[in-house]
Each structure stands twice: as C-alpha cells, then as structure tokens.
Amino acid sequence: MAPGPVPPGPVDAAGAAELLRGASGVLVLGHVRPDADAMGSAVALATAVRRAGVPAVVSFGGPDPVPAPLRMLDPGGLVVEPDEVPARPDVLVCCDTSSPGRLGTLAPLLDRARATLVVDHHASFTGFGTHHLVDPHAPATVTLVRAVVAALGVPLDATLARALFAGLYTDTGGFRLGGADALRLAAELVDAGAEPGTLLRGLSGTSSFAWLAALATILAGARREPDAVGGLGLVWATVDAATVERFRSEVPSAVGHLRATAGDGVAALVSEISPGEWSTSMRGTGVPDLSAVAARLGGGGHPGAAGVERPGPVEDVLDALRGELAAQADLDGRALA
Ligand SMILES: [Mn+2]
Known part of the structure; x- marks a missing residue:
C-alpha cells in the first residue's frame, strides 16, 4: 500500500x-x-x-x-x-x-x-x-x-x-x-x-584593504555603558548607510570585535541597512536571553546571538534596546535567584 x-x-x-x-x-x-x-x-x-x-x-x-x-x-x-x-x-x-x-x-x-x-x-x-x-x-x-x-x-x-x-x-x-x-x-x-x-x-572570504579604515572608524565610535543590561554592561557601535552599502559582506563581522570587549554583558552593532531602517545584531553569553529581547522588538534569534530590524531614528532604536535588555536582565536575574 x-x-x-x-x-x-x-x-x-x-x-x-x-x-x-x-x-x-x-x-x-x-x-x-x-x-x-x-x-x-x-x-x-x-x-x-x-x-x-x-x-x-x-x-x-x-x-x-x-x-x-x-x-x-x-x-x-x-x-x-x-x-x-x-x-x-x-x-x-x-x-x-x-x-x-x-x-x-x-x-x-x-x-x-x-x-x-x-x-x-x-x-x-x-x-x-x-x-x-x-x-x-x-x-x-x-x-x-x-x-x-x-x-x-x-x-x-x-x-x-x-x-x-x-x-x-x-x-x-x-x-x-x-x-x-x-x-x-x-x-x-x-x-x-x-x-x-x-x-x-x-x-x-577576502576583504578589500579599504575595509580596515572603515572598521577602524566603526570601532572608534563604539560606546560602553557599564550600567546597562542590569549592570552587566552594553558595548555598541553604529554603522552608517554608506559604509553598509560599500562593505555589505564585511560589516556583520564587526560585532565580534565589540563582543570581545563586552565581558559578561551584551554587544550590539546597529547598522543602517537602508535609509532610516536599522538592523541590530546582538551578541552575549545567553543571559539575558537575547532571543527574547529580539522577539519583543520584532526580531528573533538565539539566547546568545539575535537580531532585529527597526525604523529609526537610531536614538530610538538604542533606547528601545536598552529598555528591553534591562527588562530581560531583570527577568533572567530573578529566574536565576
Ligand atoms: Mn541557524
């Protein structure tokens, strides 16, 4: 049959x-x-x-x-x-x-x-x-x-x-x-x-030599907020639309550099993927759960690596991110306690 x-x-x-x-x-x-x-x-x-x-x-x-x-x-x-x-x-x-x-x-x-x-x-x-x-x-x-x-x-x-x-x-x-x-x-x-x-x-892959200067600019603009994410800390940097356009395949790798300095906290790379539209790539240890943070902002991913796309301005994107990261750190902190 x-x-x-x-x-x-x-x-x-x-x-x-x-x-x-x-x-x-x-x-x-x-x-x-x-x-x-x-x-x-x-x-x-x-x-x-x-x-x-x-x-x-x-x-x-x-x-x-x-x-x-x-x-x-x-x-x-x-x-x-x-x-x-x-x-x-x-x-x-x-x-x-x-x-x-x-x-x-x-x-x-x-x-x-x-x-x-x-x-x-x-x-x-x-x-x-x-x-x-x-x-x-x-x-x-x-x-x-x-x-x-x-x-x-x-x-x-x-x-x-x-x-x-x-x-x-x-x-x-x-x-x-x-x-x-x-x-x-x-x-x-x-x-x-x-x-x-x-x-x-x-x-x-291979990158053009010009990527080194672009990466240096991105990393020089990075900011560290030690009190964010419930005290675990947040390291973030932004990438403008022209750099995203020129170095589309290289830009995502920049989050690895941020992560290396984020300790037990969270790294976020916020890139303008089209005019006024920002893609945020997050990395962390899994606590707080970044997939939950991303899901509440309309994205998705895994506990230690997640992403979300939102309309700007970039200050609003960062504020929403700070708020959800702090809330999730609070939730996960209570779950662990
Ligand atoms: Mn997969």
Missing part, C-alpha cells in the same frame, strides 16, 4: 523525507541575508532531494544578494535568483527561518505552495507553514537536515558534507556549543570530504 499524504503538524525526519519524496517539485528557501547555516542547510537539503529523484532548486528572498563567499557551498548551481523561482511550488521548504518575514521578498510563496515544511532550530519559531521539523535544542538547522538526508537514504558526499559542516561550524560558534554530538557530526562530515581548513578560509 502506498503511504498516504503526511498529515500537517510536527514531523520527524522520516515524515519530512516522506513529504519530500512525494513532491512533484521542491523549492528550498533560507532566510534573507543568509548565513552559512541557512545556505548550507538549504543547499544540502535540495541536493539530497534531487538525488532522491525529485526536482529541487534553492533561493533566498531579496533585497540583498547571497554573500559571495557562501556560493562555494553550491558547486552544483542549485541557487537561483528570487525572480526565477517557480510561481507555485508543490512543496516549499523554509530552512533556518523563524518567521515568514525572514523570507523577505519570497514570503508570498507561502500562500501558493501546496505544502510548506519548516526546518528550523529557533526558539522564536512562530509556527507558520503546514509541516514543522523544528527543534530549538538543535545547535544548527544543518543537524536537522542531516537527519532528513539520512531518512531520504542519500549517502553523504563531499558537496553535502561541506554544506553541512559550514552551517554546523558557524552556528555552534566554532563548536563552542553543541557538545559531543556536534563534534561527532563534524567528524562524520570530515570523513565524507569536508576539509575544515579550505572551507573556513573560503567562507571568511
């Missing part, structure tokens, strides 16, 4: 594989401004679906293009431009996306697909789509995709291993998170052909 259609709701890896195997075509999306987990999980999943005999392509909603260094994870050219995607995909898969807004200009596809499978690990997942393979305890979306690839019966090769390794390395903060399971998966991926040295060199 042929298996019936997979009922909507939560699915495990086997259920997700069954849904994908039964599709006439699959469009896999990741979140806007993809990172290595979004790109790696989407490319790996589409690669496996194709090998299982079902047509599949990958795309990312605009307005921004896929960062050039991530293209190395797609040697087969599965990623198509947002204006080239099928208008009515049979099965839509959304990888590493906690809310429809994270699909950017491709969000309207949600209303046109027969079924939508969300594969995600954000605690802030809002529950959209028809089928959910969502585990907030997974350190990366690629760990969930690894299980689906296995359930599809597709063996790992170097292309799959590289895409999965890139997402695993990035989302675990270089294996600071994820424990022994992440390291065991890493070993499996290296055995299958992922070369960490080559991969990580390629993913970090």
Whole structure:
C-alpha cells in the first residue's frame, strides 16, 4: 500500500523525507541575508532531494544578494535568483527561518505552495507553514537536515558534507556549543570530504584593504555603558548607510570585535541597512536571553546571538534596546535567584 499524504503538524525526519519524496517539485528557501547555516542547510537539503529523484532548486528572498563567499557551498548551481523561482511550488521548504518575514521578498510563496515544511532550530519559531521539523535544542538547522538526508537514504558526499559542516561550524560558534554530538557530526562530515581548513578560509572570504579604515572608524565610535543590561554592561557601535552599502559582506563581522570587549554583558552593532531602517545584531553569553529581547522588538534569534530590524531614528532604536535588555536582565536575574 502506498503511504498516504503526511498529515500537517510536527514531523520527524522520516515524515519530512516522506513529504519530500512525494513532491512533484521542491523549492528550498533560507532566510534573507543568509548565513552559512541557512545556505548550507538549504543547499544540502535540495541536493539530497534531487538525488532522491525529485526536482529541487534553492533561493533566498531579496533585497540583498547571497554573500559571495557562501556560493562555494553550491558547486552544483542549485541557487537561483528570487525572480526565477517557480510561481507555485508543490512543496516549499523554509530552512533556518523563524518567521515568514525572514523570507523577505519570497514570503508570498507561502500562500501558493501546496505544502510548506519548516526546518528550523529557533526558539522564536512562530509556527507558520503546514509541516514543522523544528527543534530549538538543535545547535544548527544543518543537524536537522542531516537527519532528513539520512531518512531520504542519500549517502553523504563531499558537496553535502561541506554544506553541512559550514552551517554546523558557524552556528555552534566554532563548536563552542553543541557538545559531543556536534563534534561527532563534524567528524562524520570530515570523513565524507569536508576539509575544515579550505572551507573556513573560503567562507571568511577576502576583504578589500579599504575595509580596515572603515572598521577602524566603526570601532572608534563604539560606546560602553557599564550600567546597562542590569549592570552587566552594553558595548555598541553604529554603522552608517554608506559604509553598509560599500562593505555589505564585511560589516556583520564587526560585532565580534565589540563582543570581545563586552565581558559578561551584551554587544550590539546597529547598522543602517537602508535609509532610516536599522538592523541590530546582538551578541552575549545567553543571559539575558537575547532571543527574547529580539522577539519583543520584532526580531528573533538565539539566547546568545539575535537580531532585529527597526525604523529609526537610531536614538530610538538604542533606547528601545536598552529598555528591553534591562527588562530581560531583570527577568533572567530573578529566574536565576
Ligand atoms: Mn541557524
């Protein structure tokens, strides 16, 4: 007897594989401004679906293009431009996306697909789509995709291993998170052909020499507020629209420099991504829970790394941030006490 259609709701890896195997075509999306987990999980999943005999392509909603260094994870050219995607995909898969807004200009596809499978690990997942393979305890979306690839019966090769390794390395903060399971998966991926040295060199990309001066300007404008975040402290810096425009792929890395000086507190990089629109990237220890802070401001993420986009002026963006960080520090402090 042929298996019936997979009922909507939560699915495990086997259920997700069954849904994908039964599709006439699959469009896999990741979140806007993809990172290595979004790109790696989407490319790996589409690669496996194709090998299982079902047509599949990958795309990312605009307005921004896929960062050039991530293209190395797609040697087969599965990623198509947002204006080239099928208008009515049979099965839509959304990888590493906690809310429809994270699909950017491709969000309207949600209303046109027969079924939508969300594969995600954000605690802030809002529950959209028809089928959910969502585990907030997974350190990366690629760990969930690894299980689906296995359930599809597709063996790992170097292309799959590289895409999965890139997402695993990035989302675990270089294996600071994820424990022994992440390291065991890493070993499996290296055995299958992922070369960490080559991969990580390629993913970090190269920057123009002019970025050094721009970074120096950003960091020279950084401010430290020791009393913020309930006394844990806040280190923040802003990036103007012209710098974001010129150094789009480099700017996000600046938050790492801020974080290194934030101690047990919070680092925030506030960038003007379009005129009057500010993107805030936060980093911390997990206490206070930055995903909760971001969620209340309309964004999302993880306890130690989260982001939000809000209209300016930038003083208002910072004030809202200070308020929510202090409130969350108070909440989490009471929970610990
Ligand atoms: Mn992720």
